[in-house]
Every structure is written in C-alpha cells, then in structure tokens.
Amino acid sequence: MKQMDEMDRNLKLHSEEFGFKTAVLILAVYTLFEGYKNIFNYGSYNPLPGFILITVLCVQRFSEMSMKRKMIAGDDEYKEPNKLLWSIVIGIAVFTVILSIGSFLLFNLH
Numbered sequence: 001m002k003q004m005d006e007m008d009r010n011l012k013l014h015s016e017e018f019g020f021k022t023a024v025l026i027l028a029v030y031t032l033f034e035g036y037k038n039i040f041n042y043g044s045y046n047p048l049p050g051f052i053l054i055t056v057l058c059v060q061r062f063s064e065m066s067m068k069r070k071m072i073a074g075d076d077e078y079k080e081p082n083k084l085l086w087s088i089v090i091g092i093a094v095f096t097v098i099l100s101i102g103s104f105l106l107f108n109l110h
Contacts, residue, residue, distance in 0.1 A: 020060070027053045038106075047103055058092055 031049040038045040065085060 024053065024056060027056070045103075045106065047099075050099075054092075054095070058088075061088070 027049055031053050034046050034049055037043045065088075
C-alpha cells in the first residue's frame with residue numbers, strides 16, 4: 001500500500017510539473033507575440049505577460065532554493081553561502097529597473 005501512495009504522489013508531482021512547464025511556455029510565447037506586435041506597430045505594448053512570466057519563474061526558483069536550504073540545514077559537511085540568494089535578488093532588482101526605464105522610454109517616444 002505504501003508503494004501505491006508513493007506512486008500516486010509521484011504521478012501528481014509529474015503532472016503538476018508538466019502543467020507548470022506548459023503554462024510557462026504558453027506565457028513565454030504570448031510575451032514574444034506581444035513584443036512582435038510592438039516592434040511592428042500592430043498594437044499597443046502590454047507588459048503584463050512579461051511581468052507575470054518573470055514573477056512566476058522567480059517564485060519557482062526561490063521556492064527551490066528555500067526547499068534546498070531546508071534539506072541541508074542540519075548537514076555539517078555541506079554549507080552553501082547566501083551569496084547566491086543575494087545575487088539573484090540584486091539581478092532581479094536590476095532587471096526590473098532596466099525594464100521599467102525601457103517601458104517608460106518606449107511609452108514616451110510614441
């Protein structure tokens with residue numbers, strides 16, 4: 001019975017992973033389509049899909065890092081520095097500022 005519970009759990013995890021990857025792929029394609037429309041002036045630019053895509057990917061990565069840190073919390077042999085977390089946070093902040101400035105300039109140039 002324990003093997004069946006584990007198999008069901010693994011099936012659910014794999015199906016959720018497949019669903020997540022499909023949703024991210026569709027959102028990425030939609031974001032590229034919005035950028036294409038903006039480049040060739042077929043419509044106004046909608047930055048919302050790009051922001052949603054960035055947010056989803058960041059949340060997923062941060063949750064992975066959090067789970068990994070919890071798993072290795074009691075292990076004395078394996079220590080991971082927090083520099084990785086700070087570099088990711090700073091990278092996201094820099095990317096957000098650049099994207100905001102670019103969006104501001106884009107809207108004011110038209």
